[in-house]
Amino acid sequence: MQWMLLFCIVLFSEHLIQLIFSVLQWNNWTIARYGIFIESIVLALVYISAIRTTATRRGFTLLVILSLLVWGAVAILYHAPEKLDSSAFTLGMMIAICYGLSYLFLEFRHDHEPITRRPLFWVATGSLLYNVGALILIGLANELLKMGTVYFYQAWQVNFILIMIANGCYLKGFLCKTP
């Protein structure tokens, strides 16, 4: 639960800083870029803390480290501050999708209680819904920007709707009674 709280704080902080930057008409793409990196690390920690068996936890940790290394390499190699780093975003989102799916499969194997009563299920669900829904939008954000700013902002609005859905899921996770 502590890791979940940290995850939510990270998310809230990231979105708040992005909002402040956008109000001040500053470029918040760098914030978003590092935000998703931190967000991924904290999400991975949330999952790892929830995994019960040591072997699975080790395997998951290894998967997280490898994914973050790959993500870091991609972010460094394709760094272009003048535009949105959609490749790093896409990779980060795909890693988050992988975490979510892996966690759900792991949780599916446990039969102690209904899966919907577990907070992490909602975190994984929120993360999956957001990342799956926003994957194409974020991945092609630069293309939208080229077509016109209006299209980019429309996509960004959709992205915010998806963020709201994900946040709703996280809230539901907080409301779940911990076993």
Add this chain to the structure above:
Amino acid sequence: MQDAVTNTLWIIYAGSVILFVFCVGFIALLVYSHRHKLRLQQEKLAEIQRSELNYRTLFHNSLAGMIKFQYDPFEILDANQALLDIFVCTSIGSLADLFEQKLPAHLTSIVAALDGHGILEEYEVSFVDTNNRRHWLLVSVKSEHQEKIAYGVFRDITRRKEDQEKIEEQAALLNKTRDSVVVMTLEGEILFWNDASADMYGWKSAEVLGKKIGLLLFSGDTRDQYRICMEDVENFGEWTGEQTHRGKKIRPILVESVWQRIDNQYRNTSAVLIVNTDITEKRALETSRLYNQKMEAIALMTGGIAHDLQNILAPVLLSLSILRDKLPGSSGERLFETMEDSMNSGLRLVKNILMVGKGISGMKKRIDLARTLDASVRTCLNTMPQSISVEKQYARDPLMILGDESLLNQVFLNLFQNAKEAMADGGTLSIALRRLDPDRDSAYVEYEDNGEAYALITISDTGSGIPHDHLEKIFTPFFTTKEGTGGTGLGLPIVKNIINTHGGSITAHSQAHNGSTFFVALPLDTEHEST
């Protein structure tokens, strides 16, 4: 240009929506599957709980004693009330103490079996309770192989054991009785065969159990008796009467038999209890007594007649002799000869009748049976046709008896003569002489088994044989099948009389058209042998 933008936007949003919907569907499916899986598991768990409850109910309410224990080291984990009742204990602790104090050897055996095979079935345990009463228990235990835990079931079989002992005692009594007791199924399959049956029939229990009594004790001509009494047993529940059984030996056994049907209401089965009393000897004695009475009457009557007849014929023969001397060379010479021959025949007949009636004493001396037999054979060979061959087989050692040689000669000649007449178309006359072997010969030779040694003379022919219904009467005076050819019916009675006078016996075996065999048993003179 605008169309291209629209198309690109459409592809981006449609792709995002499809992925989003797919993700929602996937999560919904996951949730549904998990719920379904949980429900199945809950049902399974409920079933296990029900099963556990059933097990607990069964465990604690069972009439058989049940136990759950750790066997290394021994510790009782649970025991039901029935087990505590069996061992008259109030708690599991006292039960454990009792096990270790009173049943240490059994406990060791059980633990060894569990260590070895993990299971022990139908193991009998006995112990004496505080009231000094012996209990018998049947124990079955099975190990779980986990932490050396085992489950056991104890059944109190004391009552069964006591009943079994009672049955064994009764069976022992049945074995001690002198009557044959047989139990069989309604289909005739033998279930029980006591020792007296083994003595009477010659078959041990193991040889006959499971066999059909109808085939075992009844032969072709007596099988109808079996059929009739089985019908009565089935219809009326019992049958009583006399039967002729056969045993391992050839000699038939006359029994007074009671057949009783026994119905087992609990098992819904039926059996037949048969009690046979051997009356062969009793009947033989009765027959012998009647025969002797008859013989005495005949002897008395015929002796009187013969004596009177001898008195009548003797003067006639004397007068004939005088008359013949007074009328020498007359034409009536042939008539005189005929009359004298007839008179002599009449006197011989009278003499024979007197021999049968009064018995034969004779002059007994030590004689060699082989020599006597040879002398008789030589005499007989003079009148024996060529178509009859004679085979002799004598024991190497001389067999000596005390007897009258001339009377024995008469016996053998009579038997040879009968054999010769039976072989009108030729054949073989076999004469054998050897020492009687009780084990081998008692089945077909009748003799008084008083521990004496006997010589056995066997005279067999390959002639026409004696019909079964005649065989019983051949030693009866005046019974003859040669009425037209001058048979008087006194030959074999005289033979028997002579043999009896010598302390021996004669037995005849024959089948029609299959030859006859006469066994003559005569007591050996062993006293002189030993001296």
